[in-house]
Each structure stands twice: as structure tokens, then as C-alpha cells.
Amino acid sequence: MAQDDSLEIIVQRNQDPVPASDRMKLLDDPGFGNLFTDHMAVIRYREDLGWHNATVEARAPIAMDPASSVLHYAQEIFEGMKAYRLADGATALFRPEENARRFQASARRMAMPELPEDIFLKSVETLVDIDRDWFPSAEGGSLYLRPFMFASEVFLGVRPAKEYLYMVIASPAGAYFKQGVSAISIWVSEDYSRAAPGGTGAAKCGGNYAASLVAQAEAIAQDCDQVVFLDAAEQRWVEELGGMNLFFVMDDGRLITPPLNGTILPGITRESIMILAREEGLVVSEEAYAIDQWRADAASGKLRETFACGTAAVVTAVGTVRSQQGAFTIGTGGPGQLTEKLRMRLVDIQRGLVEDQHGWVKRLF
Structure with a gap:
């Protein structure tokens, strides 16, 4: 079905965020992939409705039925990208349109619905905006972003699912390798x-x-x-x-x-x-x-x-x-x-x- 790229993302702020003093301590040495921000983006897809119910909300566990399709047939894709603090203090993404297009290409290969580029970008940008205080203070630090999508329909059968959940989480990141930039x-x-x-x-x-x-x-x-x-x-x-x-x-x-x-x-x-x-x-x-x-x-x-x-x-x-x-x-x-x-x-x-x-x-x- 045709998809309206102007899908509105509703922001529902976390009412119990990590206290600022605790957050600053965590950001001194965030490591890679172990620390997460207060919020996440969530958009649902259903074959008869298209993309709908778009929110940025408090990061929380996902409730899943044991028969959720992804658990049995591995219909799942993801992206990896970063938000940076620029020299003038502004925040930026690096070539995010390319991530959006690769996400669409991955979806096509995995028989999944393609998320419109504008919605992908809007979900990432909204999350970075609301969690802007989570940029690490360490030199070279960034906010690692993980958009992902999986089949959420509850059924057992080898066919493409008809329902999906798209999400974005953010992780303050330091060096990927423990030795930094050495070989x-x-x-x-x-x-x-x-x-x-x-x-x-x-x-x-x-x-x-x-x-x-x-x-x-x-x-x-x-x-x-x-x-x-x-x-x-x-x-x-x-x-x-x-x-x-x-x-x-x-x-x-x-x-x-x-x-x-x-x-x-x-x-x-x-x-x-x-x-x-x-x-x-x-x-x-x-x-x-x-x-x-x-x-x-x-x-x-x-x-x-x-x-x-x-x-x-x-x-x-x-x-x-x-x-x-x-x-x-x-x-x-x-x-x-x-x-x-x-x-x-x-x-x-x-x-x-x-x-x-x-x-x-x-x-x-």
C-alpha cells in the first residue's frame, strides 16, 4: 500500500530518566555497546495499515509472544550509524541517507516492507534530539545509533510476515577496539x-x-x-x-x-x-x-x-x-x-x- 512519508512521530518523554550525576559518571568511560540512552524510537507496520503508531518513548523491554515470527524464521535487519558533536558544538549525522537506502535494500532482500527514507531519518533525528545529553565526554566519543526491524507477527509458517516492528536505540560509544587506533x-x-x-x-x-x-x-x-x-x-x-x-x-x-x-x-x-x-x-x-x-x-x-x-x-x-x-x-x-x-x-x-x-x-x- 502507498505510504504517507509525513508520518508524525509522537514524543513521550521518559518520566524516570537516568539522573544527570549518574549519567555523567557513565559517560566518562562508556566503552562500546554496553550503555544505552533513556529513549527509543518505535514504529509499527501492518500489511493493511502500512507504517503507523510512530513514537519516541522511554527505553524499555519488548513484550513478545513465543510464536513471534522473528524467533523462528529470522526476518530481521539493522543499521549502524553515529551522531557526532561537531567542533562548533552542533550535532550531526554522517551520510544518514545512505543508511536509509541500505536499510531499504536489506528489507527487499529479506522480504520485508521498506521504510520510507524520510521516516527513517525523522526517527533517528528525533531520538538524537531528545537524548542529546548522552554524548560522551571522552575524546572521539559519539552516539552510536542502531535502527532495526523484525517480524513481529504471531504465527508459525514459512512465509514473509505481515506485521513488523521498527525501532531505534542509541548507545554512547568510546573506542571500538580496546587498543584504540593501533593495529x-x-x-x-x-x-x-x-x-x-x-x-x-x-x-x-x-x-x-x-x-x-x-x-x-x-x-x-x-x-x-x-x-x-x-x-x-x-x-x-x-x-x-x-x-x-x-x-x-x-x-x-x-x-x-x-x-x-x-x-x-x-x-x-x-x-x-x-x-x-x-x-x-x-x-x-x-x-x-x-x-x-x-x-x-x-x-x-x-x-x-x-x-x-x-x-x-x-x-x-x-x-x-x-x-x-x-x-x-x-x-x-x-x-x-x-x-x-x-x-x-x-x-x-x-x-x-x-x-x-x-x-x-x-x-x-
């Missing part, structure tokens, strides 16, 4: 695949991440920070980490990143880095890169740097790669010059420290 180590998964052609690799759905957890646990057991997946067909071509895209800096001025091809999530940070890298004079190439080539190029010095990127970690250098065949080090094993330059360029744009020539930063208030 991470990664484990090459040779027994598990993240996605296959024709699957859901390009959708941001929970099932992709659930499938990666056993490999991530293996990485942790090998004293690595993250896991990197190879292609499902040949177990040869490098694809992406459990939650980030990869880039390879070559000695001839090229920047290589694996092609999307439907098995890799089209990262918004990934696309932004490609644009900034071209402005730095690099030749950016989306091409297949084999694990054996990665190892050989690191040994010969042809590969200068490797870095991962995503909303949560922004840009993070990869220093060491470990696998069942042994380990190899990239460059000096620490952050490289180009990695740091691209990270700082991106962060400076996000935080309003330099002119935003691309129109990426959406100021809110």
Missing part, C-alpha cells in the same frame, strides 16, 4: 564462510553475523582481534572481516578492495574511503585479491599497508594475519601513513574540523 591482528577462517553468491551477504541482517560468531570465537582463541572470511566457492579470495570491509595499499600507488559481488556488505565508510583516496591521487581498484597473494605481497614489501573500515571502528590498521598456515606481518606491524591519513581525513569531516566538500555531514541542532 589489530586477524585470523583467516578456512573452515567457515560468511556468505555465498545468491545469499544475504549484501544485506545487513542478523543471520550473517550469527553465522560469523563461531569463526570469531576461533579468532579470539588464536589471540586475534577479528576474523577475515574467504569466498565460499574456492576458499581463496579475501572478502571481508566479521564486521568491516578491507583495503590493501600497494607500493605502486594502488588501493585495492574486494569487489562487492553480492557477498560483501556495501559499507558506507568503504565508499567514503574510496572517494577520499582518489582525491589523494591513488588509483582505487575493486578487484579480487587472493589470500596467497596477500601473504606473498606482505613478504615482498609490495603490500605496504592493510586496513579495515566500518561505522563502529572507522578505520583500523591490520598489523598481523594468522592462519593454519602460519602468520605474516604487514609493513612494520603498526598503522601505516596512508591508513592514518585517510582515517584523519574522514574523522575530521565527520567532526566538522574541516570543510565538508561532499555534503556528507547533516547538521541537526
